[in-house]
Amino acid sequence: DTAVSQTPKYLVTQMGNDKSIKCEQNLGHDTMYWYKQDSKKFLKIMFSYNNKELIINETVPNRFSPKSPDKAHLNLHINSLELGDSAVYFCASSQLIADLAGELFFGEGSRLTVL
Amino acid sequence: GESVGLHLPTLSVQEGDNSIINCAYSNSASDYFIWYKQESGKGPQFIIDIRSNMDKRQGQRVTVLLNKTVKHLSLQIAATQPGDSAVYFCAERGGFKTIFGAGTRLFVKA
Numbered sequence: 001d002t003a004v005s006q007t008p009k010y011l012v013t014q015m016g017n018d019k020s021i022k023c024e025q026n027l028g029h030d031t032m033y034w035y036k037q038d039s040k041k042f043l044k045i046m047f048s049y050n051n052k053e054l055i056i057n058e059t060v061p062n063r064f065s066p067k068s069p070d071k072a073h074l075n076l077h078i079n080s081l082e083l084g085d086s087a088v089y090f091c092a093s094s095q096l097i098a099d100l101a102g103e104l105f106f107g108e109g110s111r112l113t114v115l
Numbered sequence: 116g117e118s119v120g121l122h123l124p125t126l127s128v129q130e131g132d133n134s135i136i137n138c139a140y141s142n143s144a145s146d147y148f149i150w151y152k153q154e155s156g157k158g159p160q161f162i163i164d165i166r167s168n169m170d171k172r173q174g175q176r177v178t179v180l181l182n183k184t185v186k187h188l189s190l191q192i193a194a195t196q197p198g199d200s201a202v203y204f205c206a207e208r209g210g211f212k213t214i215f216g217a218g219t220r221l222f223v224k225a
Binding site: 004031033035040041042043044045048050055056090092094096099101102103104105106107108109 | 123147149151153156157158159160161164166202204208211212213214215217218
């Protein structure tokens with residue numbers, strides 16, 4: 001039973017297209033995230049939602065728009081795709097409780113290739 | 116700006132030996148420091164964490180050391196096994212934000 005699942009796993013598309021990645025978590029967590037991992041494995045936070053409210057928005061181009069219809073889902077829509085958007089996008093969730101680390105639970109990633 | 120870790124280095128160890136993976140951080144206000152393991156084709160997975168007011172924490176075969184004086188974090192893996200081969204990330208959490216370092220690739224030679 002997958003805790004954090006994201007679809008699609010692979011996405012190959014042309015420059016200029018619009019695409020979406022979906023994420024769902026069944027852990028009952030309040031907080032969800034999108035991270036981008038580049039070819040050098042560097043993981044950079046993009047967005048975070050807590051109970052459907054946007055709480056983190058890191059200098060990400062306006063072409064990226066997250067949407068959280070409920071606290072179990074966080075989708076990422078990307079407009080006018082560029083070559084530099086090619087990366088692996090990870091969804092994660094966490095539950096922040098006092099005196100605990102609030103570890104992140106990650107999905108398996110969505111590899112986006114822009115041609 | 117904030118930064119955690121170094122550019123992706125590689126550590127190669129013999130099976131059965133101990134591994135030490137190091138990380139430098141710059142944000143002293145973090146609440147927790149966390150190590151994650153990422154296997155090929157998968158998302159990062161939590162290994163162990165340490166609260167900012169501690170200097171050592173032990174888990175099963177893993178130990179994390181935190182030196183706040185020099186802003187240094189390390190992960191020690193005892194009796195390294197082939198299944199430990201992966202990329203290891205240090206991360207720091209402050210509030211809702213978790214920032215990752217660049218990672219270290221660990222190769223275990225049989």
